[in-house]
Amino acid sequence: MEKNEDGVATKTIENKAIEEIKSEIDTSVKRSTSENKSVAYTFRTELGKRVASGEISDIDEIISNNLKVLEPQIIDYLLPSLQTEFLFIGQSKGKLGGGKRRIIRNTQKVTAKAKRQHFSAMAVVGDGNGHIGVGKGSALESVVAKEKAAKKAKLNLIKIKRGCGSWECACSTPHSIPFKVSGKSGSVIVTLVPAPKGIGFCVADDIKTLLKLAGIKDVWSRVEGQTSTRINLGYASFEALKKLSAYRLLSNETKSLGLTG
Ligand SMILES: [Zn+2]
Secondary structure (H helix, E strand, O other): HHHHHHEEEEHHHHHHHHHEEEEEEHHHHHHHHHHOOOOOOOOOHHHHHHHHOOOOHHHHHHOOOOOOOOOOOHHHHHOOEEEEEEEOOOEOOOOOOOOOOOOOOEEEEEOOEEEEEEEEEEEEEEOOOEEEEEEEEEEHHHHHHHHHHHHHHHHHEOOEEEEEOOOOOOOOOEEEEOOOOEEEEOOOOEEEEEEEOOOOOEHHHHHHHHHHHHHOEEEEEEEEEOOOHHHHHHHHHHHHHHHOOOOOOOOOHHHHHOOOO
């Protein structure tokens, strides 16, 4: 008799435990499905809501009115053709300093407690049609650093003026830049000069990435300073490109230079 009673008692306890586990699984499943549903992003900021409602449908409206973008998703939504590339700011360890160049820069910080590793990445985003952004991110993990960099690059998006400012060419199409510009970051100064059609890029690889994503096809350049600091090279090129949208031109100049934007 006693044995039976004990048996029944343990069974009910087991059942209870199983039920509890089941309910836990149910809630976790519910949670994961609700997370999947929220993949369709809902904008949180005022600007995001105006974009979602269709009030703002052009990225240039945001840029020309100097509206502050806080959500990178707004840029993704308005410019689906946006591409992301990373500059080679890092270097793998190699003999005689000849390590292969990498997109992740690895730095170590030695504290009293431990040696900490930081990873940083520099992203360039652009649609190949006058929109370009540059951003840097660092984190304890390389993947997170890349994500942060891409996010920042999107939030830094600008629109540049393209054109043909080369007197040798004067074709009035936007394959190059309308005038000479230069940008500075740290000790690095990058100068971009309009080039005739078909020249391509006579520039360093990292600047090439920026120009390509901005939609510029032909350009000459001059780089001064410590170009081994790739981060400054990227920022200096971006500063130079920024100046392309800083000037206002007369309408007859606009025509003769074949300007866009
Ligand atoms: Zn031309």
